Amino acid sequence: MPTIDTLLQQTSWTRDEICALLSVRDPAGIETIRAAADAMRQRECGDEVFFRGLVEFSNVCSCDCHYCGIRAGNPSVERYTLSADESVQAALWCADKGYGSVVLQSGERRDAAFVELVTEVVSRIKAGSVSAELPHGLGITLCVGEQPRETYARWRQAGAHRYLLRIETSSPRLFATLHPAHQTLANRQQCLRTLQEVGFQVGTGVMIGFPGQTVADLADDVLFFRDMDVDMIGMGPFIVHPQTPLAVHTATLAAQQQEIYQQALLMIAVVRLVLRDVNIAATTALQAMKPTGREEGLTYGANVIMPQLTPTRVRTHYQLYTGKPCMDESAEQCAACLAGRIRSVGRTIGYQRWGDAPHAQSRAPAPH
Numbered sequence: 013m014p015t016i017d018t019l020l021q022q023t024s025w026t027r028d029e030i031c032a033l034l035s036v037r038d039p040a041g042i043e044t045i046r047a048a049a050d051a052m053r054q055r056e057c058g059d060e061v062f063f064r065g066l067v068e069f070s071n072v073c074s075c076d077c078h079y080c081g082i083r084a085g086n087p088s089v090e091r092y093t094l095s096a097d098e099s100v101q102a103a104l105w106c107a108d109k110g111y112g113s114v115v116l117q118s119g120e121r122r123d124a125a126f127v128e129l130v131t132e133v134v135s136r137i138k139a140g141s142v143s144a145e146l147p148h149g150l151g152i153t154l155c156v157g158e159q160p161r162e163t164y165a166r167w168r169q170a171g172a173h174r175y176l177l178r179i180e181t182s183s184p185r186l187f188a189t190l191h192p193a194h195q196t197l198a199n200r201q202q203c204l205r206t207l208q209e210v211g212f213q214v215g216t217g218v219m220i221g222f223p224g225q226t227v228a229d230l231a232d233d234v235l236f237f238r239d240m241d242v243d244m245i246g247m248g249p250f251i252v253h254p255q256t257p258l259a260v261h262t263a264t265l266a267a268q269q270q271e272i273y274q275q276a277l278l279m280i281a282v283v284r285l286v287l288r289d290v291n292i293a294a295t296t297a298l299q300a301m302k303p304t305g306r307e308e309g310l311t312y313g314a315n316v317i318m319p320q321l322t323p324t325r326v327r328t329h330y331q332l333y334t335g336k337p338c339m340d341e342s343a344e345q346c347a348a349c350l351a352g353r354i355r356s357v358g359r360t361i362g363y364q365r366w367g368d369a370p371h372a373q374s375r376a377p378a379p380h
């Protein structure tokens with residue numbers, strides 16, 4: 013295998029070479045990869061960090077993912093669904109602050125009332141956020157799981173233009189260890205294709221460090237992202253939640269925390285190098301593992317951050333994993349805190365624009 017320096021001079025990499033990059037453990041080697049990814053981010057996306065205000069509008073979920081704290085099978089969760097008014101209000105707050113985009117995230121439901129609620133919220137946010145600075149209103153990203161084509165098309169029509177659906181892992185074997193039998197990787201992949209077909213900019217991603225996952229699996233994930241031609245990536249460390257089936261691994265995972273965190277950062281860097289001009293989020297899960305996690309993510313190739321807009325009244329009920337930070341700060345405090353974190357790593361905030369990935373802009377416009 014060539015040295016790290018030689019690998020970093022290449023513009024494309026084989027699976028084995030991606031594995032080699034993801035396997036680096038010595039600090040000097042990691043720093044070389046980080047610096048290369050940071051330079052790639054700077055060249056392809058610039059220095060701006062884009063905010064996507066996050067509204068977790070419901071924790072009601074019909075899925076039973078083995079890793080997730082709000083799974084249907086967790087009876088300890090106090091379930092909530094924000095009213096359309098409340099969701100719209102939270103989103104419009106961020107238009108006021110000059111953020112260009114919001115993300116609406118929730119547990120997974122497919123019933124008519126839910127489809128209607130999301131449609132209404134998207135339409136009202138669009139209508140309410142048009143301004144001189146944002147002539148097409150806020151950019152709206154949805155993250156509400158697997159849905160039929162008609163539903164995706166309806167929401168696209170209502171004005172959402174980005175959709176996040178993580179595949180969690182590209183390995184069918186591992187996917188089966190993380191989900192009940194009726195949830196399949198094949199369906200998730202089909203959903204990603206459908207989302208692209210109905211005109212969404214599509215984001216996906218994986219969790220890093222869950223039991224059984226190897227570096228080779230992560231290399232396959234990177235190749236999957238590349239081959240799917242996605243526009244956005246959201247990835248973070250796996251963090252065990254005590255009221256889930258994966259809690260049996262708590263002790264083993266506790267011993268590996270530092271390693272998992274470093275692997276997550278390296279994965280961000282390698283995805284930046286391979287996919288080049290996509291948007292990559294510095295996710296909250298990084299900060300749950302280390303207080304400076306999100307800004308560190310920014311220095312490894314990420315260029316998007318999702319400040320919390322979920323009303324504090326319900327925020328504690330949306331815990332996918334333990335140790336989620338920013339539980340009691342107001343949206344105002346979250347924004348101020350994140351602005352400081354972004355400045356601390358020498359970056360600026362991209363206000364009053366959607367901040368679509370250059371990758372998406374070069375393919376097709378996304379007006380609405």
Ligand code: SAH
Nearest residue numbers: 079080118119120157178249250251332333
């Ligand atoms: N229901 C939506 C939103 C899921 S939550 C959907 O299916 O898309 C968003 C992401 O949180 C998930 O895709 C998963 O990757 C991540 N997540 C869930 N539980 C987690 C855990 N225990 N540790 C780390 N990330 C987790």
